[in-house]
Amino acid sequence: MPNNQFKRGELYSFITGKASTAIARRLQKNFKQANVDITIEQWSVLYHLWKQDGLSQQQLCDATFRDKPSITRLVDNLEKLQLVKRVASKDDRRINMIYLTKDAVQLQEQTMELANQTLNEALAGVTNGQIEIAKEVLQMVYDNLTPSNSPEAVSKAGG
Amino acid sequence: MPNNQFKRGELYSFITGKASTAIARRLQKNFKQANVDITIEQWSVLYHLWKQDGLSQQQLCDATFRDKPSITRLVDNLEKLQLVKRVASKDDRRINMIYLTKDAVQLQEQTMELANQTLNEALAGVTNGQIEIAKEVLQMVYDNLTPSNSPEAVSKAGG
DNA sequence: TTTATATAGTTGTTTAAACAACTATATGCC
DNA sequence: GGCATATAGTTGTTTAAACAACTATATAAA
Known part of the structure; x- marks a missing residue:
């Protein structure tokens, strides 16, 4: 398939991912300006819980493309911020179900607004x-x- | 500009950058399989030095879209691996010029091959x-x- | 029922990103 | 020359990613 060959060096930005880094950085900045004190990674977990509350940590791994230790620690930090709580499943005692707190529910509207605003800035033109x-x-x-x-x-x- | 409006939720992957994460992860894996013991971030610094040896740390910041502390520490680690050395500029004593060692020069061909191979895997189809x-x-x-x-x-x- | 295996989650370690605060040198202006 | 300011780089701290090794529970097989 010769149409998949390409010139060296040119595609470096696919690896560095500078565009998505820039978006994440801008969203973080916009959060900070609005006095929303969470990280983008924490927000990405909340994002999936807003779509469906009460996911297991494994389901959060799949949804966010992170491994299990990463989710363990993100949930740790979200618990410290009192934005989620772990609830042991009664059906399967290996599983933690993650539930949003009231504080987290209240964050949804404001932060989704900021996220959309950020994407509009990023995609102008x-x-x-x-x-x-x-x-x-x-x-x-x-x-x-x-x-x-x-x-x-x-x-x-x-x- | 109504053509820049978009539906919420759909563009989430622009923020998470899962594709570039996946490429970086695969490249790291390919390095490991080939017994190349450097991180992708370290490789990204070497990449710019292969294009032009003897860049200042500030020039590496600009080239790699990283801030100064990040480059300080990446150069620290590359120096520990004896892949680069800092040389104080005689013209301007604030500046460190970063030079490749012989070991680093020898890495170029092999790792660029692995990078191109990885991008070909990533962009199949x-x-x-x-x-x-x-x-x-x-x-x-x-x-x-x-x-x-x-x-x-x-x-x-x-x- | 016992044993092997798979699954869910945690902990330890290294590397890096982001940001603030800092030191040292250089430059511009009086 | 002396002072303000800009630039180059370093250090401290928090957060997170990746990977290996681990514990606990569940499931399947013997």
């Missing part, structure tokens, strides 16, 4: 068509590199 | 046209969020 293609490429890259590409794993990760 | 658009979008995002967008800063960052 970019057309919807370009965004769609960029998303497709990023998704293909992710799929190419992720073992969960196998049929069984895909059906499992269906959400 | 993605057309050159799609790659070009994705690169444009990422560059626009970066430019939108980077203060060095101002005319003065741009002329300064010309390289």
